[in-house]
Amino acid sequence: MARLDPPAPKFKVAPTMADVARVAGVSAMTVSRALREDGSVSKATRARVLEVIDDLGYVPDQAAGALSSGRSGLVGMIAPSFTSAMHGQVARGLNATLTKAGLQLFIGFADFQEEREEQALEALLRRRPEAVVLSGGRHTAKVTRMLANAAVPVVEFFCSPEAPMQHVVAVDLRGAGRLAAERLAARGRRSLVVLGESDGFDVATQERARGACDEAARRGLPEPTMICGAGAVTPIDFGAHVVAEMLTRRPDVDGVICFNDGVAIGVIAGLRRLGRRVPDDVAVIGFGDHEVGRHLDPALTTIGFNAPALGVEVGKVLLSAFEAVRGSEEAKPYRLSLGVELVGRDSA
Structure with a gap:
């Protein structure tokens, strides 16, 4: 039996919006409007554009979209450690809540180091997140300053800080x-x-x-x-x-x-x-x-303690804050401390 070679890729570099427009037989502006679900684009045209996007493997430039619309669709979380299962459970609950609202969670890690938290936050803010979630507790003056200048909702989780930035969902x-x-x-x-x-x-x-x-x-x-x-x-x-x-x-x-x-x-x-x-x-x-x-x-x-529930609560706080912003209202600082329980077994 003759060997079948895999099909050659259609593009040697990542396809662009112009490539999508050319294959779909529309303008780049129409592609942009189709992605935004603009009512000026017919259902048939949008379906064709989405089909071409899927066929070419085109990924829209989220950063460019954020610059033009003021929305990135991203929520950034900076966890203190990637080795702790607890933080993964918190992220799972948060991600489930955000996904339902059409938002995407991005995660960075501080490794329990203040300078790493600064670096992770700087990298995150370059992507224009719509909110930032980070472990409560001790932060450098630079982190506090960057978050204040970012002018986005901030939720500190797990630890209850002495001087909260905005919202807190902690554990006792x-x-x-x-x-x-x-x-x-x-x-x-x-x-x-x-x-x-x-x-x-x-x-x-x-x-x-x-x-x-x-x-x-x-x-x-x-x-x-x-x-x-x-x-x-x-x-x-x-x-x-x-x-x-x-x-x-x-x-x-x-x-x-x-x-x-x-x-x-x-x-x-x-x-x-x-x-x-x-x-x-x-x-x-x-x-x-x-x-x-x-x-x-x-x-x-x-x-x-219920780590996924903590993440869900953080997500609820963010969605409430987004709603307040859309209504030109000021989101009141939110404070919640989740209870803990002893799980008695054989080691103690």
């Missing part, structure tokens, strides 16, 4: 720390450690540590020790390798509160490697209620 992180310490104290644990992923940019760890310290003080326990590591390290690796430092700094540790479930998984592995039993010798609590933790041995006790 201090309450999460209290719940974790309460669980450990109820199991007779007295020497507690709080593990975080970054000691500078990560307000979330600090909030949970405050909650744990408050609960420990209320119960007359020693103040928990906080140990943080670099955000660039994956949570599981950090958890596995920080155990040696933890045992050196707090040899009598019998309860560990982790930044997320990934860190907790690594801690359990590290403790086992060094001959410590979980939970007999050391109890471990995670955060996020990731599905993997349910299938560990021992199954992971964790603090859970």
Whole structure:
């Protein structure tokens, strides 16, 4: 049987609007109007234009459209880490809400570094987003200035900042720390450690540590020790390798509160490697209620919250803000804090 070569591409470079117009037998202006669903273009002509666009694989220049219409259709999200499943769940809920409104979510990552957040935001603002979503907490003066000058809705999520820029959809992180310490104290644990992923940019760890310290003080326990590591390290690796430092700094540790479930998984592995039993010798609590933790041995006790619902709420805030702008109204600052719950299993 003779070999059939794949068809040669129609264009050696990306097709342009002029190419679409030539193949469809219309003007470039008609193509532009067809894409905007302008009523001056007949249904038959628009159908023909869309058929040619699909055939050629033409992708409209979104940046050019944003310049002419003032709308890009893009919402930018800057997450603190790409290694955390929680942020992916938040993005999923946000994306589902935005997609229904014809908007597209773009995501960048700060890697728990202030300068990376600046760089990600600069790259995002060049694409003229209609709104920006970023983790609440600590930001540089440059980030604050860029967002103020961008004049678009801003939502800070997860952490509740001391001085919000506009809207906030957060999680009760201090309450999460209290719940974790309460669980450990109820199991007779007295020497507690709080593990975080970054000691500078990560307000979330600090909030949970405050909650744990408050609960420990209320119960007359020693103040928990906080140990943080670099955000660039994956949570599981950090958890596995920080155990040696933890045992050196707090040899009598019998309860560990982790930044997320990934860190907790690594801690359990590290403790086992060094001959410590979980939970007999050391109890471990995670955060996020990731599905993997349910299938560990021992199954992971964790603090859970509805991450997709947080993303949905962020999306609702943005759609409300867009509606206010279209009505020439000022969107009132929105504040919401999602509750957390203890998910008790075998590790603590």
